Amino acid sequence: MTRQSRLWFFLAAATVVAVLLVAAFLALPHFGGGFHPYGDRSVRAALAHRTANAVAAVNFDQRALDTLGEETILFAAVLGAVVLLRQIPGERQEAPRPAQVPAAVRRLGVLLLPVALLVGMYVVAHGQVTPGGGFQGGIVVATALHLLYVAVDYRALERIRPLALYEVGDVAGEAAYIVTGIAAMLAGSAFLANVLPWGTLGTLTSGGTVVVLNAAVGMEVACGVVVLLAMFLDQAVRIEESPGNSAATQGRTGK
Amino acid sequence: MTLLPYLVAGWIFLIGLYGLVTSRNMIHAVGCLSVTQSSTYVLLLAIGYRDGGTAPVYADAPTDARVVDPVVQALTLTDIVVGATVTALLLALIIQLHKRHGTLDPDELSELKG
């Protein structure tokens, strides 16, 4: 199919889809309407389990099994990226060059790194009370570590990033989620049922298993994203196809 | 206003697909895919919105507050994280593709195959 004909084919199909979409939108409940049967029920369920953040309650209590599936998707994606982006025969590792970073940027990075880690952990820990949770906080923690790459250089990042440890952390997060689920079964309830004491609404320990699952997800996401970004960074900075005039890019980006 | 968010979601979906269809660079196509994905976020959250509602987070709100739908928010949250991992996996595949074939133009790639 030529480019031209493909475009026309798309435009025709898009017109049909657009018409269907508008027809569907007209039949949807109005934006801002008051009819939310599922929402009302899940809010009631969240409050019954003393979880202040109803979204966290949906994710880690009412739909905990679905979140397990999602976590497994993340796990599989990290695994896939590790396999796809490994060093293959014919490639060699290139020692990353030290980078020259302006002192102001370096100081900012050193100042921000602990603050960012703290913010990330705060977001994970308060997931059941305030907006946030394992997914968001985990990504913030993972991004925070990469401040070291932009503020110092890749070697500094590698020093605080023993990849094997993060891979283990990724697995441990996934495992902790499943173990929590099985523990609920051993306690005589269903898989991933909320069996822990619920506590008082709005406190850090409220929500029962939500707290545990939240932490497990936080750990998996943080470690998984670190591993994921490490694979990409290794490809972009370290791994060379074959002997050649490399290091130019690293030297250039290192400024 | 009753229809605008839905229409915007539809527009983002279609423009993202347009980018995918006409893309001549796989990395650009992945970017377009993440645009297309964001239309689902807009649609889901638009359905869950309630006029005058507030977030279903009771840390700083009374328990009888009028709140928006938490179920769609949880769905969207899942959607975003899965979207990011899909992007990561696709980009990893693209790096492999470029190593093998030295090009990222989908048309050239399909010629190579045939």
Place this chain on the structure above:
Amino acid sequence: MRASEGWLVAAAVPLLCLLPVLWYVVRGEPRTRLVAQNLAQLLAAFVLLLSAQGFNRPTYLDLALVLAVLAPAGTLVYARFLGGLPPARIVRWTALAGVPAAVVPLCVAAGPGRQTVKLLVIGALLLAGALVTSAGSQPVTEPDAPSGAPEPPGGDEAAARD
């Protein structure tokens, strides 16, 4: 939850400013785009700060906090791959004028307490991030450095880069 219209109107100001910034992100030269992206993050932080107050939800401040922490990281990554940070007076002045203009009234409205501390931390982080990323080759002085922050981003090295 009653929304406070006044704060929301105030939040609309930086939000509307994002529209021209988008133009520069999309159509500017490589240097302009980087500056525009940096500016957009700053403006978005203002919107988040003001709308948190507007919606009467102090917990929404977490968003501004996370943005303040992540924004410099994003800008610096681009700086690395696009090659260098251009000096940006507009980011600097927006930060110098906008951060106090947004944070001080919010602190007054919040009254003493945890919320004020959070607001001040966000303001300090935004200011530090914006000043460093906007420095380019110009010497920079940091007016109200947060307590516990290291010495203001030095002008000596920055000047040496000229």
Place this chain on the structure above:
Amino acid sequence: MTDVLIAVALFLVAATATAAVLNREPLRQALVLSFLGLALTLLFTFVQAPDVALSQLAVGSAVTPLMIVLTVGKVRRGSTSREHSIDDDDDDGGEGDVGDAGDAGEEAR
């Protein structure tokens, strides 16, 4: 007023999405995508979804563009950078470097 904010944010999101698709050079698109992440974050805040806004902020404005930038870096390094003779100048001003990125952009088109 909330409705006005939502409408403006919706417009911003739609415009940014269109721009992200029409920017065919990946590095440039990565910048627009991170702007899209910001715009979506604001929209989600206005529709009272701070949880979603937080994850969009982290994913959309940091992680996804970073991965795209790294992929572009890798791909360039694998092919064009070899033809590109990079002047090993030692000045910090990104002048030449930015020009380089721009040139590479022209090439890609």
